[in-house]
Amino acid sequence: xxxxxxxxxxxxxxxxTSASAVIHHKSATLALRHLWRRPFExxxxxLKQSEASPARxxxxxxxxxxxxxxxxxxxxxxxxxxxxxxxxxxTKTIAxxxxxxxxxLSEPHLPKWDPQALDHKPPISRQEATKLSDKQRLNSxxxxxxxxxxRVVRMAEGRDQILLGTVxxxxxxxxxxxxxxxxxxxxxxxxxx
Numbered sequence: 001x002x003x004x005x006x007x008x009x010x011x012x013x014x015x016x017t018s019a020s021a022v023i024h025h026k027s028a029t030l031a032l033r034h035l036w037r038r039p040f041e042x043x044x045x046x047l048k049q050s051e052a053s054p055a056r057x058x059x060x061x062x063x064x065x066x067x068x069x070x071x072x073x074x075x076x077x078x079x080x081x082x083x084x085x086x087x088x089x090x091t092k093t094i095a096x097x098x099x100x101x102x103x104x105l106s107e108p109h110l111p112k113w114d115p116q117a118l119d120h121k122p123p124i125s126r127q128e129a130t131k132l133s134d135k136q137r138l139n140s141x142x143x144x145x146x147x148x149x150x151r152v153v154r155m156a157e158g159r160d161q162i163l164l165g166t167v168x169x170x171x172x173x174x175x176x177x178x179x180x181x182x183x184x185x186x187x188x189x190x191x192x193x
Contacts, residue, residue, distance in 0.1 A: 003044055010070060011040050014077075021080035021091045028095035035098060035165030039066075042166075069163040076162055094153075094164065101146065 014036050022028035043066050050059035080087040153164050 003047065007044065007047060010067075011036075014040070014070065014074060017074055017077040017081070018091075021077040021088070022095055023081075025095075027099050028092065031095040031098040031102070032091065032165075034102070035094070036163075038166040039163055066163075069157075069161055072161050073163040097149065 015033050018032035018036060019029040022032060043063065046059055046062055046066075050056060050063060053059075076087050077091065079085075080091045156162065157164055
């Protein structure tokens with residue numbers, strides 16, 4: 001079952017508008033496009049379900065709400081492309097935060113498993129233990145900051161009926177292929193605590 005052309009057109013319009021909202025800055029454009037992809041994938045699956053069973057009122061209401069949120073989001077992105085005020089700062093900050101978050105996750109941070117290596121680890125010094133604990137505290141602080149940002153984003157989405165997107169970033173294992181590792185949600189429905 002293919003998607004209707006109106007839905008594809010809406011997705012392409014959201015991608016073009018997000019590019020113009022950040023003045024066609026390449027990394028910010030890619031970050032925003034990554035942000036809008038998941039909500040549109042969810043909407044496409046709901047659209048296919050509603051076509052399969054047209055009697056379901058809840059799916060139709062969900063799609064109406066989705067279209068309303070996308071319209072408001074397109075309005076925000078359009079204002080961001082025209083003015084350099086608050087809408088532009090919001091989109092620029094979201095794109096920058098997303099870019100740096102995904103970049104930090106994509107850096108190799110887990111050692112590649114070597115089957116020939118010994119099973120025991122050499123003892124670490126006190127300085128290495130201090131460095132390790134400082135790094136863990138910094139990572140914990142970053143995670144708490146992103147959780148707070150996620151709460152603010154969800155409140156803004158609820159209050160202003162806009163769609164700020166959902167992120168699913170994958171960590172990378174050192175020496176491994178890109179995309180392997182754990183999935184981490186930055187914000188959106190399902191990002192809690």
